[in-house]
Amino acid sequence: MQTQQTLLVVDDEADVRYSFKRIFGGDPVTLEFAASGEEALLSIPKLKPDLVLMDIRMGGASGLETLQRLRKSDARTPVIIMTAYGSTQAAIEAMKHGAYDYLLKPFDVPKLKEIVAAALRVSRDMRAKVSFEPLLGAEEHDQEIIGRSAGMQEVYKLIGQLSRSDVTALITGESGTGKELVARAIYQHGQRAEKTFLAVNCAAIPEALLESELFGHEKGSFTGASHQRIGKFEQCDGGTIFLDEIGELSLATQAKMLRVLQSGTFERVGGNQPLKVNVRVIAATNKPLESSVSKKEFREDLFYRLNVVRIHLPPLRERKGDVALLVEYFLNKHGGRGRALQSAAIEALEAHGWPGNVRELENVIQRTLVVGKAVAIRAEDVSAALSGAGRSVSGVQVGDVDFQELARQIFRWARSNPKLKLIPAMERELVVAALQEVNGNQVQAAKLLGITRATLRKRVDRFGIQHQLKVS
């Protein structure tokens, strides 16, 4: 269960306190207030806020001064600077000192909520303790890396070795094998555990903006660059940056990345002043980088720089012995404590190929808990969950992740048959499958398909289905 997160708002204006109460009143967060920087610094050790929002101009100690003192004692609590319109430059200065982001007053409420939600996620990533097998039970933790297979033992050994050094790490493995989890474990067990950890997903940010996200930009460096921007490397000085999907970097950004790894220096986009930072890099990819190197899509020198220590996460199908452990872990996590799986159900799970790896297994367990109500989960419940038909079960909508994959697969098959009218063909097969499932009961079939009985009847007529049902 996730505990409620705490927001500390530091502002000397009573109005601001009122607007925060109004804006966050219905949200599952605890609001705390301080009227000055001094008061904030005194109350932080007690309140242990997950996020601080602070005005930059207050009576007494300025926001910037407070920020610097706060960062010195605790670099893991993100700080969002609030500033009046027209004093943006002060907020940007604050970001050079490690502020997470800034907001202009009066607030644009959707933007405020979006930034707060993102900062709370970052905060949780820094604090949620990831534990793994050799340490389990020995210390408090929020999340576990599960697995006792030889491949996972090797992973734990490498995390342990990495925690004693400060070298760059490259995490590889298919989608859903736990790369991000391992990156956070390296951070939390390493020498920089008390410093900042920021993640950048290189595939999620459009190419044109990624360089600016990583290294910042100068005002006027491109159309739309109306202010200077401080990049993640600068914000993260002293800490750890997690570069997810590093295989997606363009060759131009790769060159900048190589330089920052070699010398710790970079320039903001459109800037000519070299800046120096001390940031530990953890990178991850599900692409085989060696083959990107041979295709000249990824720089060989950057590859060697990243590949100092490589942690490879084995796909789940190569460590089937871990399936039962993971099942137990996810049952507990998703409210199925005390439920057991019949041995045939475990066998069905062990026999599956798991293209989506641990993430897919977690989804299947969640779905199984929805499908099967008996204490002992049966093989039928598991196969219903594995088929991931995405239909509504007991009124609960099944997640759409596997549905997407299923749709992609169907589309790929269908492409080789140009005569096929895919949607009518699929629709027909779904109607047939539903009717067969319920022995031709149209009321039940319509319910399973999520359409009205009248619509179902039209489809049955159009596709001439009754006839087929009778013969099959």
Ligand SMILES: Nc1ncnc2c1ncn2[C@@H]1O[C@H](COP(=O)(O)OP(=O)(O)OP(=O)(O)O)[C@@H](O)[C@H]1O
């Ligand atoms: N060994 C494990 N034990 C427990 N949970 C795990 C394990 N591996 C992965 N998970 C969980 O599975 C989900 C996917 O893991 P994660 O996001 O780390 O995968 P990833 O390798 O980064 O995938 P992608 O390449 O798709 O980003 C997460 O919810 C994570 O907590």
Ligand SMILES: [Mg+2]
């Ligand atoms: Mg990931």
